[in-house]
Amino acid sequence: MNKKIKKLLVILLVFNVFLAYNTIKKMEKEVVNLNDFTDYYTESEADNGGYQLLTSDFKVYEKQYTIVSEKTQEESKKRAEITYYKVKSGDTLGGIANRFGQSQTVLKYNNPNMGKYLKIGEKLKITRGNSITYKVAKGDSLSKIASKFGKTVSELKTTNNLTSNIVNLNQMLIINNPKVDLARITRTKKGFDVYWPTAWKGVTSPYGRRLHPVLKRWIGHMGVDLRAHYIDVKASENGTVTYAGWMSGYGKIVIVKHSKGYETRYAHLNKIKVKKGQRVSRGQLIAESGKTGRVTGPHLHYEIRKYGTPVNPMKYFK
Template sequence: MKQKLTQKRVLFPLLTLLSLSLVLMLCLVGCRTTAYEVYVNGKQVCVVKDAGEFQNKLHKVCQEQAKATGHPVNVKDELKFKRVLVNEKAILADAQVAKIIARELKLVTTGAAIVVDGKPVVVVSSESKAKEVLERLKKGYTGCESGEKLVSAEFEQKVEINQKTVSTDKIVSPDQALQILQTGTDSPTIYEVKEGDSLWLIARRHDTHVVDIVAANKLKSERLQLGQKLAISTTSPYVDVVTVVEGTREEKIPYKTRVEVDRKSSSVKVKQAGKEGRKQVTYRLTCKNGSTVDKNILSENIIEKAVDRVIVKGERIVVASRGSGRSSGTLSWPIYGRITSSYGSRGGSHKGIDIGAKTGTAIRAADGGTVRFAGWSGGYGKMVEIAHGNGVVTRYAHCSKLLVSKGSKVSKGQVIAHVGSTGRSTGPHLHFEVINGGRHNNPLGYLK
């Protein structure tokens, strides 16, 4: 009896354990379900509930992209499914299927590639779209001014349109294609910082912006070191548009200045005022991307001739030691020659006029007065400055030789210096300034 009780006590726990194991196995089997592993080119990318539903969604994506491109869209990759038993948590949610298709599958279609010098640059959906892009590219540079007509507009490079099978994500809109053709590729160059450089000057020389240089080089400040190397990106368009324009317009004919000599006089007088003429000019312009690269004059027709300005120049020299220092109230020309740079030119920074003449030509005082300065003055080189009274001062710069000194009294027409090219000068000439009340004035308004 005791033996039977002992057997029951041992058997009962074993049966209980076996029952629990069976229940646990049934629970585990109940949590797993049939699904399909998706393989792209032999690589598992996800697990889906229904292979047919995955293919339906793929077909829908292909149809949508085919509608956008106007051409059939196909799957280039090898797609396979494997039936498996998995935990439901491993199955991809329906909302994520489209993302997997976009990320893992390569969809291809036929596009129109714009080929520049044999190299495909950009692809649009159709040949008609490609032609539209190229026409818009030309049209952007074919505007003409009044009196002009467009003769031709051609691409400098060889441009073709070819049908090509491409990935659907390589096809761009016409607007994007136009921007790519115009902007081109970034071609960074390395610039070494030199003495006197600043970011503003470097940016201006390379037709870019300071912020772009700072960003490209990750600069923490605008301070530069000699020898520092900077990467500067410049853009070069893929396609250049060359246009030829012909036009007719009226232009002014500048008058010449003719000098007559009067040996009995020491002054200078205007015998005849100059007058500009007019002419009709027919021309041809060749432009590249809107910038003129060549200009040819086809014909000129004189409408009204220019009238020479005639100046009578006295040759009698007034000796320096006899200068009276008296002002006549008017200014005469210090030398005679062609005006090579007018007042206010060079962006408004030119404070006088430049008169071309040979080195050694005599420079005469424009009026009587007292020499306020005679010597070297930086960019002016050798310079004479004369005070004439009533706040009027004249300056004579870039001289080769000075014949007066500070405090000297000079007369109108007296030789005070010789023409040279000292200081910041590009050749022999006289730089002449008139200052009235501390302000620079156009000398042509004073000279008689």
């Protein structure tokens, strides 16, 4: 009987040692994950994400473009039939849009510096009909611009009296009845036009320092959390998928590299619908939002980084 008890005690001792070993390993693993997680959250005001700008990865093609002269730009304005309207007392955005046969969205797009409220004396750019103006940027081609706004190359050439497919840097084009949701595209001085990644339902957590709901400590939030309950997530701009998979606190994440040093991140996804190395277009479906990673509920964590440094995404939207 004593032998049986001793044998049982030995078995229990071995079992307890095994449990203790696994617990320690699990804690070590959690520490590693927490260290990795600092790419998502940081205790400092800024985070460079551990990235460095490698100049060897960038090429400049100087002969692709010519700078458009002021005279040529003025000729482009005449073809676009651009006029300016000075806001008067009693004016409303809807009233001005109706007066010139435009949608409010087009009016806002053509005037990216317009504030939340109209100001008396403020000058608004007005184009003919329901059209927008677009300034050719580095890396643009006529086919890219056409695709961006749901038009054909032929339509752009006809509208802008172009005799070839060549466009010049800073050249202004007119685009009639663009077939995209302009409300989800913002023109900014920062040189990065952003397409809102989800149907707008609001921001649940802003960029900056906050009390993390899981870690229960004050840390820097490197993006914004958008209310998104298992809905489509779309690419903010043309680019290449550099990562698509699981990443520590992010859970399932898609990272897209864009031109001009920009990168966007879409995290806590339920489903990923693109692969690493895949080219994606602005507004293309890339994932479904979810609640993977270190979260308390379903939403989309959205980041914009420039040369690896997180920036406030809300500054890129009106």
